[in-house]
Amino acid sequence: MDTIGGLLGSPRARGAFLLKSVFNPPWGLRVEDRAPLSLVTVLHGSAWVLREGGEPARLAAGDVAVLRGPEPYTLADDPATPPGITVGPGQRCGTTEGEDLTEAMSLGVRTWGQPHRTGSTVMLSGTYQAPGEVGRRLLDGLPALLLRPASAARTPLIGMLAAEVDKEEIGQEVVLDRLLDLLLIDVLRSWLAEPGTGAPPWFRAQGDPVVGQALRLLHERPGRPWTVASLASAVGVSRAALARRFTELVGEPPMSYLTGWRLTLAAELLRDPELSIAGVARRVGYSGPFALSTAFKRERGVSPREFRRGERPGESAETCSDERTVVLGGPSRA
Template sequence: MFVSLSFAIVYASRVDILADELAQARARGAVFSVLGRQAPWGLQFSGTRPLTAHLLLKGNGWIELPDADPVPLRAHDVVLVTAGTPYRLVSAVGVPAEPIAEARSVGSETDADAVILCGAYVLEGSIGDSLLRALPRIAVVESDQLAPRHAAAISLLAAEASSEGPGQQALLDRLLDLNLVYTLRAWWSRPDAEPPGWYRAGADSNLSRVLQAVHADPAKPWSVTTMAELAGMSRAAFSAHFTAVVGQPPARYLTALRMRRAEDALTRTNAPLSRIATAVGYRNEYAFATAFRRHHNTPPARWRREALRRT
């Protein structure tokens, strides 16, 4: 299974939790169209992909959704769209739009005054679902809000899209990976955003230290007491603070993390339950099966069979 190098970043002294979550979700992006269009232009999307990115590399436009006000877009604005109803990217509100599949078959128009890049991300498993739930239907990071490195990456993406050369698709895909990390950073830093609890905890040095250690080695015999000691807090104060910032008690967070790692092992390896049990922090297969059944309402062996049947 291919995993984008952009997300497989593990430091010797600590774990980058965002990189870890994206790697565990097998997050990867692929550019599926770069289209030049003359106004008036419009592109229609089904809205069924779990996560799609759009960038106006050149020109201005609008994004239209049913039952929502149109959102203006400028050159180098970044848009993330999660799954839902159909939507449109258009040069002006109300202009006709062609289905994206037809637009791709036609290709780019000459002397285009707009260049639209569309990319799709794959995020798998419960970690991917958790990341998607932390995003609204449409997240727009405007060009003047981009961090300098993000703006530089988009400029590089625009330059690469406007030329041809060996390995171009691989370069565009990897630049799209970078765009996701930068866009998540930018969006979740907004005061109106609702980032995952572990992301909010990154701004707290005590909690961040604990989460980095737990993600680096979830199989370690963690307890609320050992986590509190690592945070330099009393057990009661740590538990209350962790719950307030992260959104769930530390023991429940640890269990959920172990279950996500177990899901990954169940679907991507042939390892026996006994080996998976010890790898994710349980004394034996029976303790693991009990915890897994409590979390998923089904035994791990049955969950594995059903998950593999769906793939």
Template sequence: MDVLSDVLHRARAGEARIHQLIQRPPWSVQFADPPSLAVVAALGGTASVRLDGEAVLLAGGDIALISRADGYTIADAPDSPPQVVIRGGYKQFIEDGSMAGRQLGPRTYGDGLPGSTVVLHAGYRLRGEVGRRLLAMLPGLAVLPAGPRTRQVLELLSGEVAQEEPGQDAVLGRLLDLVLVLALRALCAQPGDELPHWRGALADPGIGEALRLLHERPAHRWTVAELAASAGQSRSAFAARFSRVVGEPPLGYLTGWRMTLAADLLRETEHSVEAVAREVGYADAFAFSTAFKRAHGVSPSVWRRG
């Protein structure tokens, strides 16, 4: 399994919540306690996403990824005042707001009148340290322009959102995952020196293969020479390139990933500390505890107790 697939799989906590809004301007929805990762797509018309005092415009087919936000607003235009606040999963109409809120179908709300904007909003619940690691890989707000591949999937997703059939949650979840992965791929392909290290790493064939091996077999006693051979490079050239592209040395990355996996195993399973140590590549529980405390600031036992 490649690195991005592995992180997404481990970070997911249940199915994503997906809703569609079909509303004539002016309209505005404020998300007061949003999910840790949200996908917003303009399916018909244009929409605005306001975050931290800045607004970006989405044309038809554009996708916005929003992560780690304390709150954001989706509206027909940047200057439309909020009419509805979503907090704790409940919709609250702001006084004198005129936004229509009737349910038009499964997971679909608004007025549904001619000239309406169609916006898709989906929120992912991410869990544990792997979820935090994924969020750290992403910018707070990224907009991906419409493309033929994402447009096709968005059309399928929009059609499925309005249905209520057996297996619907599974279909919606897979389609949304596809939208997210296509968006992240597009993010990786964007130029710019300011982009996080991981995007360049996944696009580099040799480094990408080494990362895949580290994620596929984190308990293996990897050496830099072994990883360099997998990348078809000399040990020194590989080590220098890995550090430059990823942002840390190969074995430093491996230790960080092991400690991330261990943190979630301690919280989500009843495995003993010794068993967790073996699962992430430590034969000695004492050495594991030392490395874990160095990474997380507390011992494995204290971490497990919360």
């Protein structure tokens, strides 16, 4: 697996919050849910995204915004419109005065807001609930707000996601999760391929003849008992030279990078119920399940067994809806 393919393979939503929301101007909502990553696209009308310390950004129909948490942000019909709705931790939704809006603004299956009329803004929103669903290295490399205009999109994924979000069919949650993953990967791939966009260090390091080769070896053979010395020997440089160059270009030492990559792979393998935790540990270079569990829990906040059961660090049972809630603006019924 190539380095970029491996990192872009990490978005794996697990019961992501998805919502189609409808608002009539003037409207504004403040999102303080501390989700690690959210996507917002406008299906009809327009919206503004406002982040503290940043310039307001306008979203037109077909534009996609990727918002990295846990910092809050505001969506509104105009930058001057104050938010009247707040989405808090645990997806608790209500007015700024504390009035619960769970039932009052429900419009049906995964749809929330106000009755549609001329001039309404219709948005499609989705969120990843835990950093491990995206990958810490990928998250750390993203800007706080990444915008992709409709002119650069030209993808059927938005239309497919919009069509599926209204359905109540067998396996619907899995379909929505995978479509959300594909849309995120599509946005990230176009961002990385565009020069001058501020791509993260690990992407720029691919072109280095020494570090690029070292990265490929770590990705292709994560189960090997690598040391800085053995990796340096494999790419034909001294240990000191590799450590210095790798850290300079990637932003962390080789063995730290390898640990993160091994745990990313472990998370993927743990989704296969046929593989034992011991088997996963061996595949990614750990001596046994205890060693994997120690590293995994330190990085992800849950043990491999808990992760396999779908548990998330700090998971709360209190949400906007009795069944399922969504990232932007309120509840949905799954």
